[in-house]
Structure formats: C-alpha cells, structure tokens
Amino acid sequence: MRRVRLAVSALAALLLLAGGAAAQKLPEGNSCIECHRALGDPRVTPPAEKFAQDVHLAKGILCQNCHGGDPANSDMQGAMNPRKGFIGKPKHQAIPQLCGKCHSDAAYMKRFNPTIRVDQVQEYYTSVHGKLLRQGDQKVATCISCHSVHNIRAIKDQQAWTYPVKVVDTCGRCHGDAAYMKGYKVSTDVVEKYKRSVHYEALTKKGDLSAPTCNVCHGNHGATPPGVNSVANVCGTCHSLTEEMFNKSPHKKAFAAMDLPACVTCHSNHEVRKTSDDLVGTGEKALCVNCHDPKSAGYQKAGAIRASLDELGGALQRAAAILTQAEKAGMEVSQAKFELRGAADNLLKARAEVHLFDPAPVRKLAEEGVQIANKMYAKGEQALADLRFRHRGLWISVGIILVAILGLVLKIREIDRRQA
Amino acid sequence: MTPRPRSWRDLVRAADAWVQERVDLSGIREVIRHKVVPVHRHTLWYYFGGMTLFLFGIQVCTGILLLLYYRPSAEEAYESVQFIMTEVQFGWLIRSIHSWSANLMIATLMIHLFSVYFLQAYRKPRELTWVSGMFLFGLALTFGFSGYLLPWNELAYFATKVGTDVAGQVPLVGPLLTRVLRGGEDVTGATLSRFYGIHVAILPAFTTAILGVHLFLVQQQGMSVPPAIERSGRPVPSMPFVPNFLLRDLVGWLSALAVLGGLAAYFPWELGVKADPFAPAPAGIRPEWYFMYMFQTLKYLPAKIGPVDGEMVGVMGFGLGGLFLLLVPFLDRRSARGEKSPLFFWIGVGIVTYMVVLSALGYLAPGGK
Numbered sequence: 001m002r003r004v005r006l007a008v009s010a011l012a013a014l015l016l017l018a019g020g021a022a023a024q025k026l027p028e029g030n031s032c033i034e035c036h037r038a039l040g041d042p043r044v045t046p047p048a049e050k051f052a053q054d055v056h057l058a059k060g061i062l063c064q065n066c067h068g069g070d071p072a073n074s075d076m077q078g079a080m081n082p083r084k085g086f087i088g089k090p091k092h093q094a095i096p097q098l099c100g101k102c103h104s105d106a107a108y109m110k111r112f113n114p115t116i117r118v119d120q121v122q123e124y125y126t127s128v129h130g131k132l133l134r135q136g137d138q139k140v141a142t143c144i145s146c147h148s149v150h151n152i153r154a155i156k157d158q159q160a161w162t163y164p165v166k167v168v169d170t171c172g173r174c175h176g177d178a179a180y181m182k183g184y185k186v187s188t189d190v191v192e193k194y195k196r197s198v199h200y201e202a203l204t205k206k207g208d209l210s211a212p213t214c215n216v217c218h219g220n221h222g223a224t225p226p227g228v229n230s231v232a233n234v235c236g237t238c239h240s241l242t243e244e245m246f247n248k249s250p251h252k253k254a255f256a257a258m259d260l261p262a263c264v265t266c267h268s269n270h271e272v273r274k275t276s277d278d279l280v281g282t283g284e285k286a287l288c289v290n291c292h293d294p295k296s297a298g299y300q301k302a303g304a305i306r307a308s309l310d311e312l313g314g315a316l317q318r319a320a321a322i323l324t325q326a327e328k329a330g331m332e333v334s335q336a337k338f339e340l341r342g343a344a345d346n347l348l349k350a351r352a353e354v355h356l357f358d359p360a361p362v363r364k365l366a367e368e369g370v371q372i373a374n375k376m377y378a379k380g381e382q383a384l385a386d387l388r389f390r391h392r393g394l395w396i397s398v399g400i401i402l403v404a405i406l407g408l409v410l411k412i413r414e415i416d417r418r419q420a
Numbered sequence: 421m422t423p424r425p426r427s428w429r430d431l432v433r434a435a436d437a438w439v440q441e442r443v444d445l446s447g448i449r450e451v452i453r454h455k456v457v458p459v460h461r462h463t464l465w466y467y468f469g470g471m472t473l474f475l476f477g478i479q480v481c482t483g484i485l486l487l488l489y490y491r492p493s494a495e496e497a498y499e500s501v502q503f504i505m506t507e508v509q510f511g512w513l514i515r516s517i518h519s520w521s522a523n524l525m526i527a528t529l530m531i532h533l534f535s536v537y538f539l540q541a542y543r544k545p546r547e548l549t550w551v552s553g554m555f556l557f558g559l560a561l562t563f564g565f566s567g568y569l570l571p572w573n574e575l576a577y578f579a580t581k582v583g584t585d586v587a588g589q590v591p592l593v594g595p596l597l598t599r600v601l602r603g604g605e606d607v608t609g610a611t612l613s614r615f616y617g618i619h620v621a622i623l624p625a626f627t628t629a630i631l632g633v634h635l636f637l638v639q640q641q642g643m644s645v646p647p648a649i650e651r652s653g654r655p656v657p658s659m660p661f662v663p664n665f666l667l668r669d670l671v672g673w674l675s676a677l678a679v680l681g682g683l684a685a686y687f688p689w690e691l692g693v694k695a696d697p698f699a700p701a702p703a704g705i706r707p708e709w710y711f712m713y714m715f716q717t718l719k720y721l722p723a724k725i726g727p728v729d730g731e732m733v734g735v736m737g738f739g740l741g742g743l744f745l746l747l748v749p750f751l752d753r754r755s756a757r758g759e760k761s762p763l764f765f766w767i768g769v770g771i772v773t774y775m776v777v778l779s780a781l782g783y784l785a786p787g788g789k
Contacts, residue, residue, distance in 0.1 A: 074517050124614050294681075330688040332505035332512065388510075394685035402676045 011334040012071040015407075023052040032063040033078045047163075050151040059112055066098060087209070093133060095142040096121050123222040130222075139180070146170050162220075165204055167213040168194055193271035201274075212238065231269070232262030246354040277313065280354055281306025304359035308366035312347050315373035319343070322380030331389050343372040442782055451639065455661035458645045465535035466665075467672050468528050474523035474673040476631075478680070479563075482518035483620065492616035494609030497572035498694040504680055505691060516684035522564060524676065524708045530559055537748070538770050541644035544743040547749035549637040552630050556748045559627050564708055565620040567583070572612060575694030578705045580615075581607045586718065589735040608697070647758050705710070706782065712779035716785075 026033050026048075036048035051057055056065070064071050068085030070078060080086045090098050100121035102108055109116050124130040124143075134141040144152075145183040146161060153160035163168040168191060174180055176191035193201055194214070202211035217234050218225060222283075226234045236243030246252060246262060253260055266279070266287050280296070281302050289303035319340055323333045346369030353361045457466060489508055491500040533553065536542060540549035569580045578609065583609065588598035603610030645656050659665055677719035709717050714734070721730035744751070744767075756762040 106454050111648065186788065272619070330686070330690070332502060332688070332691055334693075335502060335506065386512075390685045394681050397681050398678050401681075405674050408667050408671050410672070412671075415664060 024057050026052050026057070027062065030062060031074045031076075031395045032067075032069065032071045034074075034075060034110040035079070047150040050396050053150055053151040053153065055154045055157075065102075090135070092138050092142060093136070095144055096124050096130070096133070097141045120221040121282045123219075126222045127221065128225075139174075139411050141174060145174070164209045164211075166215055167215055168200065171214045190270045193268075194278070197270060199272055203298050210238075221228045229261075231264050236262040242352055242355050245353060249355060249357045251357055275351075277306065277309045277351070280309065290371075298357075301357065301359050305354055305357075307356075307395070308349070308359065308362045309350060312343065312350060312366040312369040312373070315370045315377070316347060319373040319377040319380060322377055322384070326383035326387065329384070331387055333380065334381050334383070336383075340376040341374065343369040345369075346372070429590050433555035445702050452662050453532065453660075455631070455639070455642075457643050457665045458659055459657045459659055459745060460649050462535075462539055462643065462646055462649075465532075465539065467669060468532040468535060469638070470669045471499065471511075471676060472525055472528045472532050473522050473631075474669075474676065478521045478677075479518065480624070482514045482521065485514045486518055487620060489676060490628055492570070492613055494612055494695075497570060497612060501571045501691060505688075513684050514690055516687075516689045517680050517748060517782040519689035520680055520687075521707070522567060522681045523710075524680065526560055526564060526708075529557060529709070533557055534539060534768065534772060535761065536644075538765065539644065539646040541646070542749040543644075543647070543752065543758075544749070546637070546641055546644055549641065550737075550749050551746060552634040552637065554742075556627065556634060557629050558742075559623055562625050563627075566615040566623065569612060570619065570707055571617045571691060572701055573692035574695050574699070575692050575705060577697070578701045579605060580611065581701075582715075583707060583711070584611075585604075586714075586731065586735060587731040589729060590739070591732060591736065594732075594735075606697070606768075608773075647755060647760070650758060665741060682695060697706075697777060709779060712782035713775045716782040745771075754789045 010128045015047075022080075026037075028034075033048045033051065036044050037134065039045055042154075051063075056062075062071065063069070064085075067090075068079050068082075068087045069086040070086075073079040073081075073084075104118050104121045106118045129140045129142070133142060148161050153162075155162045155230055157163065160166065172191035176184065176188055178188040181188050199212050202208040203213060215223065216237075224322070232246060239240065242263075252262070255265060267275070270350050275277075276285075279287050280301060282289055283306070286302065286306070288298065292298035292302060321339050325335045327337070350365040350369070352364045353365060356362075455465070486504065489500055489504045489511065491497060501515065504515050506512075508514075518580065536550065536553065549671065567579075567585060569576045584598050584601045587601055588594040601611070601614075602608070603614045624748055649656060664705065716739075718734045719732055721734050723730050726734045749756070752764045754763050755764065
C-alpha cells in the first residue's frame with residue numbers, strides 16, 4: 001500500500017512539474033508581485049500569479065511598465081505612488097492606447113522583433129470595436145478581450161487565445177453570447193454555424209492552420225464584416241482561381257445588379273459546407289434552380305454542366321472500380337492507376353470551372369477526362385482478361401504435370417515390380 | 421558404310437557410342453550404376469536436398485530471364501520490374517515464380533538442414549558436408565536479403581534500412597559493415613547497385629563452388645543412415661539412385677512446379693509502392709518470413725542490457741547460435757561414436773521451437789502485423 005502511495009505521489013509530483021514547465025520564475029524583490037501574492041485576495045492575487053505565464057515577463061516587461069509605480073519600494077504607499085506614475089487598473093477605454101504606448105512604437109518594438117507590426121492600434125480604431133469604443137461603448141472588445149491580461153501569450157503559443165484553433169472561442173465569448181450581444185445588430189449563432197463549416201473541420205480535424213477562422217475573413221485588429229461587394233475579394237484571398245472564374249462569369253454582373261453577395265449566395269458565409277456535384281444542375285438539391293426557372297437558358301446550362309460532371313464522375317468511378325478489382329486479384333495496375341489521376345485532375349478542374357457558369361469549358365475537360373478514364377477502364381479489363389488467361393493456363397499446365405506425374409508413378413511401380 | 425538407325429533407341433545408342441569414342445565416361449557411368457539410396461522409415465527426408473537443388477535451378481533460370489529486363493538503379497529498378505510484370509510476355513510468371521521459388525527454396529533448405537540435424541547425419545565422416553551445407557544456408561539467406569531490395573519498393577527499402585542497421589550492431593566491425601553494405605551512410609542507389617552485384621555475381625559464384633563441394637561430398641560418402649537404424653543391427657535395404665530414386669525425385673519436382681505455377685497465377689508476387697527515401701517509414705515494415713524470428717527477438721530486447729546495447733546482445737546471440745550449428749559435428753562427440761545424443765536433440769528442438777514461436781509472434785502479436 002505504501003509503495004502504491006509513493007508511486008502516486010511521485011506521479012503527481014511529475015505531473016505538477018510537467019504542468020508548470022511552461023511557467024516562468026516570477027522576479028524576486030518586486031514589491032508588486034510579492035505583496036499581491038501575499039495578500040491572498042481573489043481580486044488582486046490572481047493577476048500576480050498568472051503573470052508567470054505572460055510573454056511580457058520573458059521580455060523583462062513588468063507590472064510598472066503598464067501600471068506605473070515603484071516595485072523597488074516595499075512600502076505599499078510608496079510603491080503605488082501616483083507621483084511615481086502609478087495609474088492602478090486602467091480604464092477600459094484607455095487600454096488600446098496603453099498597449100499602443102509600446103506596440104505602436106516602431107523603434108521600441110524592434111528591440112524585440114524587427115519584423116513585428118506596429119499599426120495594430122491604428123487599425124483597431126478602424127474596426128467596429130474601435131469605433132464603438134470611441135463612442136463610449138464599454139462592452140466592446142479591446143486588446144485584453146482577445147489577448148487576455150496578465151497571462152498574455154505569444155500568438156504562436158498553442159495555449160494563446162489567439163492561436164488559430166482557439167480564435168473562434170475567443171470571438172465567441174462575446175459573439176456567441178446572445179445576452180451579452182443584446183442591443184447590437186449581429187446574430188449570435190455565427191459561432192455554432194462556423195463550427196459546422198468545412199473551414200472549421202479543416203482547421204481542427206485536419207490540423208490545417210491555414211484554414212480560415214474568424215480573423216482571416218473579418219480581419220483581427222481591424223475586425224469589420226465584409227460588405228456585399230467585398231465578399232468575393234475575401235474568399236478570393238484563398239480561392240483565387242475560383243474568384244477569377246466567377247469574375248468572368250455572367251453571374252458577376254447579375255449578382256451585383258440584384259445586390260447579392262458573390263460567393264455567399266450559394267455557399268453561405270459562416271456555415272460553408274463541403275460542396276458536392278448535387279449543388280449544380282437542375283436536381284432537388286441544386287442551387288441553380290433557386291433563381292433559374294425551367295424555361296430559362298441558365299436552367300439549360302446548369303443541366304448541361306451537371307451532365308458533364310456526372311459523365312466524367314461516372315467514368316472515373318467505373319475505371320477506378322475495375323482497376324481496384326484487378327489489383328485485389330494481384331494484377332499489377334499501378335501505372336494505370338497513376339494515369340487515372342489525370343482524369344481525377346480533370347474532374348477537379350471541371351468542378352472549379354463550374355464558376356464560369358459556361359457549359360463549354362466544363363464539357364471540354366469532361367471529354368478529355370472521360371477519354372483517359374475509358375482508356376484506363378480498358379486496361380483494367382485487359383488485366384482481368386490476363387488473369388483469366390493465367391488461371392486457364394495454370395490448370396492446363398497442372399493437367400499436363402499431373403499426367404506426367406501419373407506416368408512417372410506407373411513407371412516407378414513397373415520398375416519396382418521388375419526388380420522385386 | 422554405317423547402318424541407318426532404325427528407332428530412337430538406336431539413335432541414342434549411336435550418339436552414346438559417338439561420345440564414348442571421344443570422351444571416356446565409363447567412370448561416371450559406374451558411379452551412377454552403383455549409387456544407391458538406403459530405404460528406411462526416414463527415407464522421405466532425403467528428398468528435401470534434391471528439392472532444394474531443383475528450386476535453386478529454377479532460381480538460376482528465372483533469374484537469368486529477369487536479368488534481361490531488370491535495370492539496377494534507384495531511378496529505374498522499380499519501373500523495370502513494373503515493366504516485366506505488365507509488358508513483358510510471361511514476365512509476371514517469371515518474376516512471381518522467382519520470388520515464390522526463393523521462399524520455397526529457403527523452406528525446403530531449412531527442412532533439409534534440420535532433418536540432417538535430427539538424423540545426426542552430420543556425424544563423422546560427414547562433418548565437411550554439414551559445414552558446406554551450413555555455408556550454403558548462409559548464402560541462401562544472403563541471396564534472400566539482397567534480392568528483397570532489388571525491386572526498390574517501399575517495404576524492401578525500409579526493411580533493408582533496418583536490416584543494415586542491425587548489421588551495424590556486430591561488435592567492432594558493425595559500423596564499417598553497415599557502410600560497406602550500403603555503399604555509404606544511408607540506403608541509396610549505391611546500395612541497390614552493390615546488392616545487385618552481390619545477388620547476381622558474387623553469391624552465384626560462391627554458391628556454385630560450395631554447392632559443387634557439397635554434392636561431391638554427398639556423392640563420395642553416400643547417404644547417411646540414421647544411427648538408431650544402424651544400431652538396430654538389421655541390414656538396411658536400398659534402392660538404386662537411377663532410376664528408382666531419381667524418378668521419385670522427379671515426381672516431387674513436378675509437384676513443386678505445379679505448386680509454383682498455382683502460387684504465381686493466384687497469388688502473384690506484389691510489387692508495392694516505389695521506395696521514397698524522403699517519405700516516413702510506413703507502418704508494418706517487416707523482413708521476409710525467414711528473418712522474422714530474429715526481427716521479433718530484437719523487438720523484445722530492451723535498449724540496454726547492462727552496459728551493452730540490447731540489439732548488440734541479440735546480434736551476438738544469433739552469431740553464437742549460427743556458430744554452434746556450424747560446429748555441431750565437432751561438438752557432438754556422442755553421435756560421432758554412433759551413440760544416442762539427447763542433449764543435441766533437445767537443443768535442436770529448442771532452436772526449432774524458438775524460431776517457430778518467435779516467427780508466429782512476429783505475424784500475430786499486437787503490432788506484429
């Protein structure tokens with residue numbers, strides 16, 4: 001029992017050590033930290049404790065750099081003397097300027113990182129948050145709302161509130177809280193919607209940190225919702241080829257005339273789901289039929305585009321199936337499988353070309369792809385025919401061998417009888 | 421005027437006489453006429469030596485055919501094997517038979533080796549036959565190891581990496597041995613070229629020489645009769661090697677050919693994915709089945725055993741095991757005197773059990789597949 005207890009204690013100590021590994025050593029002889037820790041008051045002690053994890057501590061920036069005062073003075077009155085610049089807890093409205101004291105000073109910031117940006121505060125005042133703050137709104141986000149306070153971590157730190165996978169929850173603390181957001185004309189279901197999106201899936205399940213989260217589309221310090229006319233530009237920062245095609249398409253003008261946002265009209269904004277060929281065409285799930293009635297040219301074009309995609313998709317599937325069947329039977333079809341990728345590439349390109357909303361280029365790609373797929377299907381058929389030939393050949397050979405064995409056995413018997 | 425031959429028998433006789441007039445083959449004829457094989461309850465085991473020889477013959481023939489198309493470079497090896505499998509007429513058959521026959525040959529060689537061990541056929545005066553046979557076994561394993569890399573596929577590449585790493589654990593000369601085997605610090609195209617050279621030139625040359633010695637000794641000393649049968653004192657019947665034993669051998673060889681055909685047609689030897697030295701090692705890297713017991717043992721050994729690396733202890737253990745088998749005719753004094761030798765019998769049982777259990781664990785234990 002004693003051994004078990006010892007082992008548990010050792011494990012607990014190890015875990016504690018591991019947990020504390022990220023924390024830094026708080027400076028000694030700093031009266032702010034020493035007094036605030038010693039007080040044990042839940043209002044003033046946590047900031048001092050949390051500071052062990054703050055990136056500023058690592059750079060030698062301590063309490064007095066933001067709050068003023070004299071940490072060398074062990075007397076509380078002396079340490080917190082306004083004559084020594086002590087400002088206490090800064091007002092909500094003053095926070096951007098307080099942070100900007102250093103973060104907007106290029107010369108000062110270069111001492112720590114020569115490539116760091118110094119325009120965050122300036123940008124902040126162009127954001128909805130900054131504008132409202134200037135109007136006296138005490139609820140809007142400032143620097144500490146997103147970066148935390150007293151335990152501010154570098155943006156690359158996986159525990160930072162601003163680390164890509166955590167951004168949605170950081171924004172969601174306000175934007176997902178209906179009670180808090182009451183009075184503002186913004187919906188609070190955006191967080192839940194985003195979490196159902198293909199972007200969130202890529203970010204969290206595939207670990208693709210380049211997948212967009214809130215700040216990628218809205219901006220971070222200058223956070224503003226993109227307007228109807230600029231949505232395509234926002235999506236186009238990543239989906240540039242698609243944006244280029246859309247801009248060449250007849251939809252560009254038509255959407256603008258109807259005041260419809262470009263990408264969002266078909267793909268939604270926060271809840272961007274995985275696309276499928278079903279979204280194109282004239283079927284039940286197709287989006288085209290939302291605007292195009294069956295007699296329109298657009299309806300016919302949508303049907304033609306879908307038919308091309310289906311034809312290539314089907315040919316690709318058929319070829320892949322027969323090659324897999326041949327491969328499972330032990331036939332060497334890796335070259336054919338490699339060449340079939342050409343058809344898959346064409347399907348991918350054709351799906352992108354859908355954004356031109358013109359059946360001709362999609363048809364061209366589909367025809368080329370179908371040609372490759374059919375060629376590979378023929379190779380699969382040939383492989384299966386070869387397999388049948390091998391099996392037939394084997395059984396004929398086995399038959400001949402069996403006859404030879406039978407002849408040998410008879411000969412052996414005859415020799416044995418003669419010798420006996 | 422020479423009379424015209426009347427039938428094919430006359431034709432054979434005429435050809436025979438023609439050769440005899442020029443080369444005196446009477447000595448060989450006498451040897452063949454008088455060569456006999458003892459007949460007793462263990463005669464079955466005699467067939468495995470011949471079977472191994474037959475499969476080796478298949479290896480030589482199919483290997484020569486593969487040489488016509490194979491290109492030994494990191495850039496072309498995989499593609500050339502792919503070409504053999506898909507474009508060359510019956511290339512798939514030749515390659516599959518070469519691979520399957522290699523495995524069957526190692527299997528029959530192991531059966532031959534352990535049947536000789538358990539029947540104590542290594543005892544005086546056949547010590548040198550046993551030693552030459554052990555060398556042939558080593559050569560066969562080296563054939564397998566070097567041939568495994570030649571298609572330059574992912575599994576073979578990483579298995580060779582692991583295998584040559586293990587060679588690095590040989591005391592004193594290990595790192596040098598690894599460098600020599602790889603032709604550099606890592607497994608590269610240079611390794612492939614030297615494995616190819618070893619596989620198609622060096623090993624066949626050594627094998628031909630040692631196989632010649634082995635067969636000569638078998639011929640000189642005849643088949644060994646197990647000591648238990650000798651001790652019974654009863655006369656041991658025999659059968660002529662030609663044609664009685666040879667025809668029976670032929671039945672076995674033809675059956676092996678049918679099995680090889682079946683394996684090649686229904687389970688063609690896979691080619692896998694081309695090796696990519698920059699890709700991470702795939703899951704499930706494992707050597708050929710005949711190295712599995714060693715591989716599994718090394719997996720179970722701790723990183724350090726006392727001050728020595730665990731792997732080094734394992735490699736030394738296998739080295740000592742091989743040395744024991746090589747020297748067994750000189751260590752087993754009781755069987756040399758024709759007496760029972762239970763100690764060596766049980767050591768043999770232990771070795772076989774160890775190999776079977778560890779190999780099975782290699783395939784069946786969690787993470788072994």
